[in-house]
Amino acid sequence: MPAQVSAAGTGAVHGRPSASAPLADEDAYLRVPAGRLTALAGPALAIAVVVIGAVYLAWRAGGLSGTGVAGHLFYAAEVASYLTIVWTAVMTARIRPGLVRRAPAPVGTLDVFVTVCGEPADIVEATLRAAMAIDYPHRTYVLNDGRIARRDNWREIDELAARLGLTCFTRTDGPKGKAANLNHAFARTDAQAIMTLDADHIAVPDLAERVLGYLRVPAVGFVCTEQRFDVGRHDVLNNAEPMLYRAIQPAKDRDGAASSCGNGTLYRRAALESVGGFSEWNIVEDLHTSYELHAGGWRSVYHPEPVSVGIAPATAAEYARQRSRWAMDGLRLLLFDNPLRKSGLTGWQRAHYLHTGIGYLVACAQMMFLLGPPLSAVGGIQLGAGVSLTSYMLHALPYLAGSTLIVAHHAGLRGAHRTIASTLFNAPLYALAFVRVVLSGRPEAGTTAKTALPRMSILLLPQALFAAALIATIVVIGLDPEPADLSALVWAGALLAMIAGPLSAISRRPSLAERVQLPIRATIATAVLGLAATALLTG
The missing domain is CATH 3.90.550.10 (Spore Coat Polysaccharide Biosynthesis Protein SpsA; Chain A)
Structure with missing residues (x-):
């Protein structure tokens, strides 16, 4: 020894x-070459997204009149997501390249x-x-x-x-x-x-x-x-x-x-x-x-x-069980041992632990985005009053693109896609975890299974229902396509492609789950593009 x-x-x-x-x-760092552009990219992206997001939300606020409870809940989810993006951007911009x-x-x-x-x-x-x-x-x-x-x-x-x-x-x-x-x-x-x-x-x-x-x-x-x-x-x-x-x-x-x-x-x-x-x-x-x-x-x-x-975890069922447990840990800390009341932590340590716990809560709000296309196209509920498709795209796309670029700056384009998809997929899991923590206080201990679990789980039911609602949205628009429905159509297709990936992981063989990804995305893209073209030609 x-x-x-x-x-x-x-x-x-x-x-x-x-x-x-x-x-x-x-004394515990190794210096590696980092150009000026690399050093400035993170802070520049953070500032851009903060500004563009604020402009988007201000514009969206002007279209809430007459949208009712659903419209205001949807806007609240957008505000919560924006604040989380700002919080994340500020912290990650401090990384020393x-x-x-x-x-x-x-x-x-x-x-x-x-x-x-x-x-x-x-x-x-x-x-x-x-x-x-x-x-x-x-x-x-x-x-x-x-x-x-x-x-x-x-x-x-x-x-x-x-x-x-x-x-x-x-x-x-x-x-x-x-x-x-x-x-x-x-x-x-x-x-x-x-x-x-x-x-x-x-x-x-x-x-x-x-x-x-x-x-x-x-x-x-x-x-x-x-x-x-x-x-x-x-x-x-x-x-x-x-x-x-x-x-x-x-x-x-x-x-x-x-x-x-x-x-x-x-x-x-x-x-x-x-x-x-x-x-x-x-x-x-x-x-x-x-x-x-x-x-x-x-x-x-x-x-x-x-x-x-x-x-x-190889299957969606195993993954859902693992992420639910992690969410319950973070939420229980937030609710019952809150960083704001914890003595001994520095200010930044409090900020990081709050970011972890609140992040799970805000992620629950992603369910409102999954509900957006069905509510507007199937339910006929207005999420924005007097908003044209062109106006919406001009304000929303820069904000969505900037948010994606922040993630891609750190995780790469493929990593950004997976990160956003997993956030949407996990939203119902986090909401359920919150309810379980509030009702039970402390759940039973557990570990991530290394042996085969059932390939389906009750934890996957909400994701399956969201996927079904998005498919229904695409079908409803397809039966009577109109140019006014294009935003809901594209939106439904993009969200469906996101959550369909994790939801399709029912085999314990990763190669099989990977082989179905291209056909799934190709099918969704073909349907959406075909319906969009029909709506434009007949509109």
């Missing part, structure tokens, strides 16, 4: 960060915790062998929660650990959940740093070289990393989340507010001890543990590279 770090090296006095400790700034995180040389003792809860033994074995192969002196522990969770294969995991010569902690009592599983092992180990790995994530050999050296900075309590999954070329479900890992997390890192995404997080033992270990307050441990560490005065670092590659 490596030599123990001195007391000064741990950066803790009585388990708290030293007030005089240097912060993890320029030309600086990339790089850790100093690793130091200190390291334990690797591999959490297991019913995953197949062959998947776990691959994970354990990769963890054992990390080329830095460390100890690998198996945290087997299969017995307490009543999973059939918990004995297989015990036998696997014994065969590999690893210590295995198999709980027989205590609270359920990943956080309790981690705390059980935390109390029985003693390394200065702890790396958490999910049971299906293959660690890279140089994991310690990439992240352990950040703990040389005494104020750093934990290090978050980018999540990498084995996804297909199209990544229909947006598991890669480029906007999160290329923009949101770097923006948080600027303010020492990066939050753990569970897997691949490195913790300083002294930091965890100062807050009583991994938080068992929420469904999973990552968000609220980060929150408590930040409130305790510890800084975080975001390392913009993965330290492992894992298995992502």
